[in-house]
Amino acid sequence: MDDLPPQKSHRTPGRGAGSNPDVRFDRLHAEAVDDGWLPEQDVPVLRTEVRDEIARSVITRNTSPDLSFDRSINPYRGCEHGCIYCFARPSHAFLGLSPGLDFETRLIARPNAAAQLRKELSHRNYVPRTIAIGTNTDPYQPIEKQREIMRNVLMVLRDFNHPVGIVTKGTLIERDIDILSPMAARGLVRIGVSITTLDPRTARAMEPRVPGPAARLRIIRRLTDAGVPVRVMVSPVVPALTDHELEAVLEAAKEAGVVAASSIMLRLPREVATLFKDWLAEHFPDRAARVMARVRELHGGKDYDPEFGTRMVGQGQWAEMLQQRFKLATRKLGLDRPLLPLRTDLFAKPPESGD
Numbered sequence: 001m002d003d004l005p006p007q008k009s010h011r012t013p014g015r016g017a018g019s020n021p022d023v024r025f026d027r028l029h030a031e032a033v034d035d036g037w038l039p040e041q042d043v044p045v046l047r048t049e050v051r052d053e054i055a056r057s058v059i060t061r062n063t064s065p066d067l068s069f070d071r072s073i074n075p076y077r078g079c080e081h082g083c084i085y086c087f088a089r090p091s092h093a094f095l096g097l098s099p100g101l102d103f104e105t106r107l108i109a110r111p112n113a114a115a116q117l118r119k120e121l122s123h124r125n126y127v128p129r130t131i132a133i134g135t136n137t138d139p140y141q142p143i144e145k146q147r148e149i150m151r152n153v154l155m156v157l158r159d160f161n162h163p164v165g166i167v168t169k170g171t172l173i174e175r176d177i178d179i180l181s182p183m184a185a186r187g188l189v190r191i192g193v194s195i196t197t198l199d200p201r202t203a204r205a206m207e208p209r210v211p212g213p214a215a216r217l218r219i220i221r222r223l224t225d226a227g228v229p230v231r232v233m234v235s236p237v238v239p240a241l242t243d244h245e246l247e248a249v250l251e252a253a254k255e256a257g258v259v260a261a262s263s264i265m266l267r268l269p270r271e272v273a274t275l276f277k278d279w280l281a282e283h284f285p286d287r288a289a290r291v292m293a294r295v296r297e298l299h300g301g302k303d304y305d306p307e308f309g310t311r312m313v314g315q316g317q318w319a320e321m322l323q324q325r326f327k328l329a330t331r332k333l334g335l336d337r338p339l340l341p342l343r344t345d346l347f348a349k350p351p352e353s354g355d
């Protein structure tokens with residue numbers, strides 16, 4: 001029995017992870033093995049399933065010293081984009097689900113997010129500061145097209161004149177330009193669009209259900225043409241795989257209209273490290289050892305070091321060289337200027353019926 005290969009319960013085309021690691025909080029472990037009785041063609045395709053969660057609160061607070069925001073909203077848990085490197089994958093374990101395939105196929109939607117947000121913003125002691133959306137999972141992942149939870153959240157923020165910073169890879173954001181453009185005119189919104197690589201084949205392997213790099217550049221142009229300030233996020237930089245594209249990505253984004261840029265080094269917390277190494281072995285076996293050797297060099301000899309201050313930039317000579325390349329490129333392109341803070345002085349509870 002021990003010599004039998006793992007059984008494939010589903011075929012997984014268009015998925016990032018190749019397996020479902022155990023949930024680290026589970027006490028029992030089960031493993032399916034292939035006994036040869038189930039032909040490959042009879043194995044069903046793994047489909048996305050979505051469950052609803054009635055949120056009792058939607059604004060999440062953080063005190064991390066290396067984050068630029070202290071509050072955020074996540075309309076969804078899990079992300080169908082399936083980016084293999086996603087640092088948020090381990091958060092699915094807190095739901096009793098695997099950070100692997102479960103993270104990108106067993107999603108949680110929060111349909112009352114907008115209504116709950118309206119209640120929290122209406123509290124008499126609420127003090128406005130920029131709310132970040134998209135920092136854990138993408139608010140413009142494919143299911144948003146039908147659910148429109150993010151759009152409803154945006155309408156609440158618009159009604160309250162509340163500042164918001166959005167991070168996304170999804171071109172569905174174009175749908176909401178009618179909300180974003182007037183908010184931008186009042187200094188209430190900025191967008192971060194993540195571009196990891198300009199190579200469509202590498203992007204498809206790393207980010208299987210994300211719009212391709214060319215599509216993301218087009219959406220940057222449409223947003224900037226509508227007066228919405230966009231920052232390009234060259235994130236994550238994958239050493240020995242995408243790092244050589246740093247300057248090219250910045251130049252393409254500048255041409256598309258971005259006004260600022262940022263960059264974050266590859267992070268592989270908890271289960272992400274094993275998932276990423278398996279993915280490397282399958283898609284880039286010729287350079288897998290080189291990539292991981294560089295990753296460990298960046299994180300003090302480990303797959304990941306969660307230390308504040310260095311976890312997002314790495315350490316050592318190679319990290320310093322990459323930072324210098326980024327500084328030189330952004331200075332040359334005029335993308336090294338700090339963005340003005342979003343306005344909080346316009347915040348006001350909108351009048352209700354009977355006021």
